[in-house]
Amino acid sequence: MSSDNHPAKIRVMLVDDHLIVRMGLSFAINNQPDMQVVAQAEDGHEAIEVYRQHQPDVVILDLRMPKRNGIETIGVLRREFGAVRVLVLSNYGSGDEVSAALQAGASGFIGKDTALAELLDAIRKIRAGDQVVPSEVARRLASRITSHLSTRELEVLALIGRGLSNKEIGAALNVVESTVKVHVTNILSKLGVADRTQAVLAGVKRGIIQLE
Structure with missing residues (x-):
């Protein structure tokens, strides 16, 4: 329940096979007045089940996970929940992977070395319906497309x-x-x-x- 004085928080779900990454993200996100972590999963299969239960506003997801990788997970979520908003958070930013993630239906891509303020801003933008692709990633994608x-x-x-x-x-x-x-x-x-x-x-x- 929300009011003009107390708007609903952005409900975030974390999907990463590294517990320490989830712990760090949870601490940072839960310290924000306008967002909270409502669910977590450690692999792609679990992510689908957990999303069904909680249906969060934004999913923060790693690309390389056991059982089902991030790109496959995004595809399944998009097929079952068309309005799902996924922010890929990964150390791996190759043009092929970024392009595949966005084509699968991700709303944005950001590196794990990104400053915390930028990550939090990306969550807010994606919740608002925007797409978030850092300029250096956009340039790599553009260079791949331009070459074609x-x-x-x-x-x-x-x-x-x-x-x-x-x-x-x-x-x-x-x-x-x-x-x-x-x-x-x-x-x-x-x-x-x-x-x-x-x-x-x-x-x-x-x-x-x-x-x-």
């Missing part, structure tokens, strides 16, 4: 971001409109989006292009 787009496709995407039509892009790049259409199709496919607007949003979000 050709130089010409990057140019076309930037011009789409400026609001140019295919005909105008063709004139700017001195190519025929049909060639621009091929580039646009390839961009949509590589970025995994359905239309030009989504392509621009994806490009901005991943740091590939900047809107003027």
Whole structure:
């Protein structure tokens, strides 16, 4: 029960196979006036059962755990509880793992060496519905995605971001409109989006292009 004077605390669940990590996180989180740890699990299988019982606001989860890894656990939680909000907290920040975690449905990724204030801020942001990806992780993801787009496709995407039509892009790049259409199709496919607007949003979000 909450009121304007006493809003409900953010209910947090910890999933990590290291007890000392859970203890440290519990101490830090429970010392915050606006959040509390309501559940814990030490592996992926247990995490599903515990989530069903407590249905917390935010799950803080490690990627590498016994029985079921973090990415598989996120996938199961997303299938069963579509609105689940998961913050991946891990020492492992390779582009492939971060990308896989986000594609599985994680709301954010943060390293275990992150300052406590940033971690607590990330919990609040994810509870509010935001996505949290540290700038250095975003740059790694962007570089992986950028490497999949050709130089010409990057140019076309930037011009789409400026609001140019295919005909105008063709004139700017001195190519025929049909060639621009091929580039646009390839961009949509590589970025995994359905239309030009989504392509621009994806490009901005991943740091590939900047809107003027």
